[in-house]
Amino acid sequence: MDVSQTPDSKKEPEKKTKKGHSILLMFKWMGKHWYMLIVSFGLLYVISYLRTLIPLYSQHIIDYVLKFSPDGSRLPAFLFNLIDAPDTMTQILLASLMIIGVEAVRAVAIFLRRTTSSIFGERVTFDLRNNLYRQLQDKGYSFHTHSETGDLIQRCTSDVGTYQNFIETQITEVVRLVLLVALSIWQMAKLNVQLMLITLVSAPILFIIAAIYSGIVEKKFKVIEANESKMTTHVQENVSGSRVVKAFANEKYEVEKFEGLNRKYTDSDFELTKKMATFWSVTDVICFIQLCAVSVAGIYFAARGDISLGIFSAFVVYSQNIIWPMRQLGRLVGDFSKATVSIARLDEILSSDHEYTHESGALTPAITGAVRFEHVSFKFPDSTYHQLNDINFDIKQGETIAIVGRTGSGKSTLMNLLVRLLDTDTGAIYFDGVEIKQIEKHYLRQNVGIILQEPFLFSKTVEENIKIADRKLNGDRVKEVAKIAKIHEDIVGFEKGYETLVGERGVTLSCGQKQRVAIARMLLKPKPILIFDDSLSAVDTETDLQIRSALKKEWRNSTVFIITHRITTAKEADRIFVLDKGVIAEIGSHDQLIAQGGIYKQIWDIQSKLDFQLEGGESDER
Numbered sequence: 001m002d003v004s005q006t007p008d009s010k011k012e013p014e015k016k017t018k019k020g021h022s023i024l025l026m027f028k029w030m031g032k033h034w035y036m037l038i039v040s041f042g043l044l045y046v047i048s049y050l051r052t053l054i055p056l057y058s059q060h061i062i063d064y065v066l067k068f069s070p071d072g073s074r075l076p077a078f079l080f081n082l083i084d085a086p087d088t089m090t091q092i093l094l095a096s097l098m099i100i101g102v103e104a105v106r107a108v109a110i111f112l113r114r115t116t117s118s119i120f121g122e123r124v125t126f127d128l129r130n131n132l133y134r135q136l137q138d139k140g141y142s143f144h145t146h147s148e149t150g151d152l153i154q155r156c157t158s159d160v161g162t163y164q165n166f167i168e169t170q171i172t173e174v175v176r177l178v179l180l181v182a183l184s185i186w187q188m189a190k191l192n193v194q195l196m197l198i199t200l201v202s203a204p205i206l207f208i209i210a211a212i213y214s215g216i217v218e219k220k221f222k223v224i225e226a227n228e229s230k231m232t233t234h235v236q237e238n239v240s241g242s243r244v245v246k247a248f249a250n251e252k253y254e255v256e257k258f259e260g261l262n263r264k265y266t267d268s269d270f271e272l273t274k275k276m277a278t279f280w281s282v283t284d285v286i287c288f289i290q291l292c293a294v295s296v297a298g299i300y301f302a303a304r305g306d307i308s309l310g311i312f313s314a315f316v317v318y319s320q321n322i323i324w325p326m327r328q329l330g331r332l333v334g335d336f337s338k339a340t341v342s343i344a345r346l347d348e349i350l351s352s353d354h355e356y357t358h359e360s361g362a363l364t365p366a367i368t369g370a371v372r373f374e375h376v377s378f379k380f381p382d383s384t385y386h387q388l389n390d391i392n393f394d395i396k397q398g399e400t401i402a403i404v405g406r407t408g409s410g411k412s413t414l415m416n417l418l419v420r421l422l423d424t425d426t427g428a429i430y431f432d433g434v435e436i437k438q439i440e441k442h443y444l445r446q447n448v449g450i451i452l453q454e455p456f457l458f459s460k461t462v463e464e465n466i467k468i469a470d471r472k473l474n475g476d477r478v479k480e481v482a483k484i485a486k487i488h489e490d491i492v493g494f495e496k497g498y499e500t501l502v503g504e505r506g507v508t509l510s511c512g513q514k515q516r517v518a519i520a521r522m523l524l525k526p527k528p529i530l531i532f533d534d535s536l537s538a539v540d541t542e543t544d545l546q547i548r549s550a551l552k553k554e555w556r557n558s559t560v561f562i563i564t565h566r567i568t569t570a571k572e573a574d575r576i577f578v579l580d581k582g583v584i585a586e587i588g589s590h591d592q593l594i595a596q597g598g599i600y601k602q603i604w605d606i607q608s609k610l611d612f613q614l615e616g617g618e619s620d621e622r
């Protein structure tokens, strides 16, 4: 599994976003909905073109109708012919009706454009969210252990929002402004080239400022995103771990820590706002100077008789059509920088390989329960030492194996290799002679059941939680397995029985109850191999015994691995593996290991002594 591709918010600010790649992705994610964007662009053309006609109406009235210039009207012929009339009053009336007509058509086009853009944005992000969720489901165990939940949630919500905002409003806004500027320049060029060029004097300055500003925004936004992600992660962790916080009376510390993160986030946001304010002020002044320049030059040209009064009035409007959009473009370039940061963050989830792309074999051999480990070693990618070293064993179908060892000795890691939650570095694991990497992963996990050390129950009913392995099974089977796992009595004791909601809004189960629900869940379907990772640690010794004897009856032919710290549980197994610092230090039956006098014997002695004392006996050390 590739951990290098794990999203890491802490590294975010240093990473360089490749803009070209982001643009490609932006369009790629639009998928089959791209045609709606084209429709939007078409409507934008209509809207912008109609807008550039409006100044020509005033020019028409001043120069042609009121006869201020011998040049006459500059309206396109088809419109001119529509509103030309023999008398002045009718001409004014028709021209006014025409303006209203043009504005009405523009209003309809604007409505259609906005609706199309919204539907487009919603549809694209609907698909994107589904895609992200699917990818997250398919990511490997390492990806999830190395990702911060808060950060992932932020990517799937806030970053998707930034992307949606950009494709829904800002792309079309860019096109609208570019069209408006281009069409206005074209109309102005037809009226007077010299004055048109004067109108464009400030354009390069505005563009240079916008380019510098865009770089600044991108950097600042990356910092904001990273800070927001840290804040979200803090909230998420503290809400999930609220009991730990309370138990250690850490509320004040946590609130202060949050305040620190919140301050950092607010400061970074404020930094960006300051930069934006500077940008707006500087460009405002430039735009104002530009407008003054156009007005002065226009008056000068009009006074010299180079242009008519009507053309001058049209220029005043056109220059506004150009200057304000160019200033807006600067802001949009900044927004584009924000969007590229979000796109890169989303791409980290979408593009990194999911676990099934890594060496997932296609074989579905019969798995009976025979397991062989050959020189298996394993090291976590970010660790400096091997957690498992040269593990070798051979297990026959139906054997019960207990695995004991100090905490951190590698017991869970060893079992995670069996279901390929982790993959071996060297050596190989065989199920009935077939190498594990050649077996199809889903198939493998259907045959090897594992109850993880920290069972997780969803916010669903107890029955739904048990039926996760197979939703089609009926309630009778659920009760049957609940009885084997000795949780049935507890469940019927709840007010709503099997319909009781578990988790945040429902009943909070005790640790032992959770473990037993997790056991019931795994027993739902017969499996040739079962793994209990310390799954009976939170139940009392008697229940532990009852569950194990019920299991023995029900699952006689299955190979069972029981990780346990309770030596009385281990004692019952056919063989016991003693793990010590990642190596199997001892293998044998209880009697053999006691006779060996090694680690197992030490643990046995300590636990027997403790049991003896607890039962009221006296220690022989006295």
Ligand SMILES: Nc1ncnc2c1ncn2[C@@H]1O[C@H](COP(=O)(O)OP(=O)(O)OP(=O)(O)O)[C@@H](O)[C@H]1O
Pocket: 145, 380, 382, 383, 387, 405, 406, 407, 408, 409, 410, 411, 412, 413, 414, 453, 534
């Ligand atoms: N994701 C991880 N990345 C790096 N090291 C890890 C990771 N998970 C576990 N380890 C390390 O691997 C070693 C073995 O861990 P493992 O969970 O297998 O121990 P264990 O024997 O199951 O302990 P316990 O009895 O407490 O459950 C430990 O030293 C642990 O710190």
Ligand SMILES: [Mg+2]
Pocket: 411, 412, 413, 453, 533, 534
């Ligand atoms: Mg463990």
